[in-house]
Amino acid sequence: MKGLIWFRNDLRLADNPALVALSRRCTHALMVYVIDPAWLKPTRHQSRHLGRFREEFLYQSLRALERELKKRKQRLVVKVGNPLEIIPALCKQHQINYVAMTDHPGVYERQQVAYLERVLPCEVSVSESFTLFLRNQLPFEQSTFPQSFTQFRKHIEQQNTLPCIPISTPDSLPAAIQERRDIWGGQEFVYDLTPYHGGEDSALVQLNQFFWKSQGLKNYKKTRNGFDGWQFSSRLSAWLANGSISARMVVAELDNYEYRHGKDESSQSMFAELLWREYFQWMMHYHGARMFAFDGIKKKRPLTSFYCEKFKAWEQGTTEYPIVNACMRQLNQTGYMSNRGRQIVASCLVNELGVDWRFGAAYFEQQLIDFDVAANYGNWQYLAGVGADPRGQRHFNLEKQAKEYDPDGSFVARWAQASPSESLLKF
Template sequence: MNGLYWFRHDLRLADNPALVALSKRCSKALMLYVIDPSWFKPTNHQSKHMGRFREEFLYQSLRALEKELKKSKQRLVVKVGNPLEIIPQLCKKHDIDLVAATDHPGVYERQQLAYLNRTLSCEVMVSESFNLFLKNQISFNKEDFPQTFTQFKKKISAQNLLPCIPIAKPDSLPTLIDERRDLWGGQEFVYDLTPYHGGEDSGLVQLNQFFWKTQGLKNYKATRNGFDGWQFSSRLSAWLANGTLSVRTVAAELDNYEYRHGRSDSTEAMYSELLWREYFQWMMHFFGSSMFAFDGIKKKRPLTSFYCQNYKAWEQGTTEYPIVNACMRQLNQTGYMSNRGRQIVASCLVNELGVDWRFGAAYFEQQLLDFDVATNYGNWQYLAGVGADPRGQRHFNLEKQAKDYDPDGSFVAKWATATPSESLLRF
């Protein structure tokens, strides 16, 4: 049997049920990743789907995946174009009997798989590994979806749900089906993302560093609201977003840590963050395109619009609010912003500047190294008052936030003179 494995947000070999299943059923297989040029084109909200930092991290992750596949005498075939055109062509050319992929809650991602399932003559097999829990474990649906994170957390606890246990990588991979690669070999990385580096091994190294080598997890409860530095938070979000690291692997390691050191406020806070991620994934699964709508999942229209001058000042970090400027300049220079910073700048854009939240969400989508569609748009709806916030809207006191989380002004001072780097995209 000939197979085609379509890598998307699962750029790893470990804890990849779809890849394991394909490897057991197929004697030959093509390992595919498709780069869609539409990712690099402007959207209706001024920004591109993917900016330079995440693009660089993606290329690093693909190179790392290629290296791992070579150990099993396989290779990664990277194609450029529309996957819904490329995959049918490859299936016909190589007499593919089985296409396998990992499920993802994104609207775009689910539409793609639905189309292939309808149009391909071969079998399309989809497995779940992007979330902590499986669909058949979740007891609620769209109609009774928990309106707040607290309700979600209580439901999970009441059901006594435990995260799925991660599985090992395939014992072996099918013999490769050779195919020309459109974009591979010889790419030079323009941006230094250090200490970030894409790839499964790098994600596991960071997991090990934060949990075991440093005091990161031990002190997480006290440090997680920091603005800058490497060890104040886990920094695992970038690897989780493109699937070079499985969220189930993180949960299993957290369980192992608690077994050895006991449960603490910090480990509970860490698990709570994993559940926040999970909450937004299921929100995206059930509400789909409403996650991108101006009135959100609550169908509540905010009193905001688009003011170009205000938006540009926010984007460039030239507002009248120093803490907001520092956060935005950090984002523009590094592709990263702390969770606390993201809440502050989102509140400012919506409340102080009166700008439609979707422009901020789209800019984050372009700039963030760790962009995840469900988490990003779920959080922006939360801050804009059209999502899962029980208060209706989050309006931060910017001066108080600066005093509480940057009391000596060192973070603001560090980024006071930083200017955004010019964007460079390959498409």
């Protein structure tokens, strides 16, 4: 049988049920990734879907995946174009009998799957591995999905719902079907992503570094609200976002850590953050396009609009708020901002500047190396008061935040004079 796997947000060989299913069913297969030029075009909220940092990280991840496939006598066929045209054309050309892919909660991602299931004349298999839990473990309707994270967590605990156990890499892969690859990833990048580097191997190195070598997890409860540095958080979010590592693999490592050292505040805080990620994934799964609506899942219109000058000042880090400016300049030069920083700048855009939250969410989508559609839009709705926060709109006291989390002013001072032409890479 001839097969095709369409890699999307599952750029790894380990814990990849779609790849395992393909390997069991097929003797020959195409391994495909499609780069859609639409990702690079500005949206109506003035930002691109894919910015330069994440674009480079993606290309690094694809090259890493290609190397791993090559070791197993396979190859990654990268195509450039509309995947809903390319995948059917490849299936027809090579007489494909079986198509495998991984499910994703994103609205457009699910629409793409539904379209291919309708038009392809062959069997289409959609596996679940982007989330900790399977769909049948969380039998909600849109109307019954928990309205707050606390309710979601209590449901998980009361039902004793356990994350899926990650599965191993297939022992062997089907033989490669020959197909021309398009030119991709050949442009010069002006940014150095160090210490980030895309790919499954790099993700596993960082997992080991944070959990074991640097003892970052041991100190996570104390350090997780930091702004700068590498070890104050796990930094796994970029690899989780494009699927170079799965959340299930991280939880399995966390279980291993707790088995050896016992549960503590830091390990529990780490699991809570992964559960927050999970909550937003299922929120998008159940609420769909409402995650992008101005009035959010609450259908509550915020008292904001779009003010070009205010938005540009926020975007470029030239507002009257030093802590906000430092965070935005860090983002613009590194593709990264801490979780605390993201909450602060989002609150500023919505509350101090009165700007439509969707413009901020779209800018994050463009700039963040670790952009995840559900987590990004879920968090922005939360801060704007149109999402999952039972308390309503979150309004941070910016001066108080700066004093509490940057008491000596070192973070603000470091980024105060930063300009886009500088290369401040040790973030």
